[in-house]
Amino acid sequence: MNKMxxxxxxxxxxxxxLGTVPVAAKAPVSPTGVSAxxxxxxxxxxxxxxxxxxxxxxxxxxxxxxxxxVVGYEAETRTxxxxxxxxxxxxxxxxxxxxxNGIPVALDEPAKVVNGVTMVPIRFVSENLGVDVKFDPAxxxxxxxxxNTPSVRILGPTKDAMLYxxxxxxxxxxxxxxxxxxxxxxxxxxxxxxxxxxxxxxASDPKAAYKMINAEPAVFDHVKPxxxxxxxxxxxxxxxxxxxxxxxxxxxxxxxxxDQPTVADKAxxxxxxxxxxxxxxxxxxxxxxxxxxxxxxxxxxxVEHTVTAKDGSFTSEPLGKNDTFxxxxxxxxxxxxxxxxxxxxxxxxxxx
Numbered sequence: 001m002n003k004m005x006x007x008x009x010x011x012x013x014x015x016x017x018l019g020t021v022p023v024a025a026k027a028p029v030s031p032t033g034v035s036a037x038x039x040x041x042x043x044x045x046x047x048x049x050x051x052x053x054x055x056x057x058x059x060x061x062x063x064x065x066x067x068x069x070v071v072g073y074e075a076e077t078r079t080x081x082x083x084x085x086x087x088x089x090x091x092x093x094x095x096x097x098x099x100x101n102g103i104p105v106a107l108d109e110p111a112k113v114v115n116g117v118t119m120v121p122i123r124f125v126s127e128n129l130g131v132d133v134k135f136d137p138a139x140x141x142x143x144x145x146x147x148n149t150p151s152v153r154i155l156g157p158t159k160d161a162m163l164y165x166x167x168x169x170x171x172x173x174x175x176x177x178x179x180x181x182x183x184x185x186x187x188x189x190x191x192x193x194x195x196x197x198x199x200x201x202x203a204s205d206p207k208a209a210y211k212m213i214n215a216e217p218a219v220f221d222h223v224k225p226x227x228x229x230x231x232x233x234x235x236x237x238x239x240x241x242x243x244x245x246x247x248x249x250x251x252x253x254x255x256x257x258x259d260q261p262t263v264a265d266k267a268x269x270x271x272x273x274x275x276x277x278x279x280x281x282x283x284x285x286x287x288x289x290x291x292x293x294x295x296x297x298x299x300x301x302x303v304e305h306t307v308t309a310k311d312g313s314f315t316s317e318p319l320g321k322n323d324t325f326x327x328x329x330x331x332x333x334x335x336x337x338x339x340x341x342x343x344x345x346x347x348x349x350x351x352x
Contacts, residue, residue, distance in 0.1 A: 034140045036142040036143070036144065037143050038063070038131075039144070039146055045058075045062060047059050050119065057109060058121075059118065060080065060120045061117075063144065066144070069083060069084035078093045080093070084130070085175065085176075085179075086179040086214060088101055091118075091120065095111070096108075096110050101172070103155040103156040109121045130176065131144045147176060150174075150234055150246050151246060152177075154170070156170065157252040158252070159251070160251065161253070162252070162254075164255050164260035165223075165254060166224070167219065167221050167222075169219050172197075177242070178192045179193070179214055181213045182194055188238045192236065195211070195235070196210070196239070197230070197231070198231040199220050199230055206239040209233075225254050228251065229251050232249075233247040233248075271289065274297075274298065275347070277297060277298065277299045277301060278301055279301070280344075282347035285347045286348045286349075287348075287349050289329060289349065289350070289352070291330060291332050291352065293329060295326070297316070297325045298322065298323075302321055303341075304341065306341065307325050307337055311336070315340070329351045333351050334351070335350075337349065
């Protein structure tokens with residue numbers, strides 16, 4: 001591999017760590033030569049991390065077990081189950097949706113089995129396992145470090161979400177703070193306690209709080225339409241806030257289920273773009289759009305052209321003069337296109 005190729009691969013790996021390189025599907029680069037450590041101790045991989053669709057995927061079991069999690073597999077549903085403290089993770093293979101404590105969590109790349117080893121995006125590890133993750137592009141090393149301090153993450157609802165329901169399910173993930181039942185654990189004990197959740201109630205009053213003592217989501221019924229304030233705080237067995245304080249506050253909005261836009265409404269509101277094919281060129285040859293938008297290609301030449309993705313994900317039929325081809329792009333990525341009969345005609349659709 002020459003110097004330039006190594007530089008491009010290193011840059012792609014670093015960007016993949018941050019989730020900033022959404023690209024069209026490409027064959028995995030394996031092995032990448034990436035190593036990993038947890039608290040300075042090497043993690044041994046039976047399968048090397050790989051780069052897939054611009055994302056760095058790592059073997060999940062050795063990382064999960066290194067931080068003290070228990071990993072299992074449910075063959076009937078083809079789902080990896082991980083238990084870490086009070087947190088329960090379910091990762092169905094080949095699905096872009098995992099479940100954490102009963103709340104769906106999006107994956108930027110599905111969990112996959114490669115040579116019998118389950119691989120997951122490193123971004124999922126960094127955001128959901130309660131560890132600090134750093135990547136050294138020069139050494140090609142992923143460093144995982146125990147956070148040690150208690151923390152809480154609101155899984156749902158998300159900040160500024162719009163929910164079309166009067167039932168709100170609140171899910172949280174708690175790290176480095178053992179959830180206990182205050183009815184049987186009445187004495188203060190460092191590192192123990194539970195979660196207080198307030199929805200539109202006085203966040204200084206423990207009596208007004210929903211008490212979460214396990215990973216099951218809190219459910220609030222008959223929530224009125226409007227803007228709501230959700231407060232989540234870690235407390236000790238005695239219901240007093242732990243120190244230093246660990247608290248999150250977000251707002252979201254609810255509307256009646258009958259107000260929810262239909263699929264047709266969403267399609268109608270999605271933006272539409274146009275690319276002309278003339279003088280043996282795509283015009284414009286590069287177009288940036290948002291996810292969910294559609295692009296209509298119109299052939300204005302007297303000869304036939306196609307609109308074909310270089311990765312093979314889509315293609316049009318041969319388009320005669322004034323024929324059109326419309327493609328909707330639901331996911332972020334970069335899609336390089338060309339014309340099959342005239343492969344010097346190239347373009348790119350960038351989906352944000």
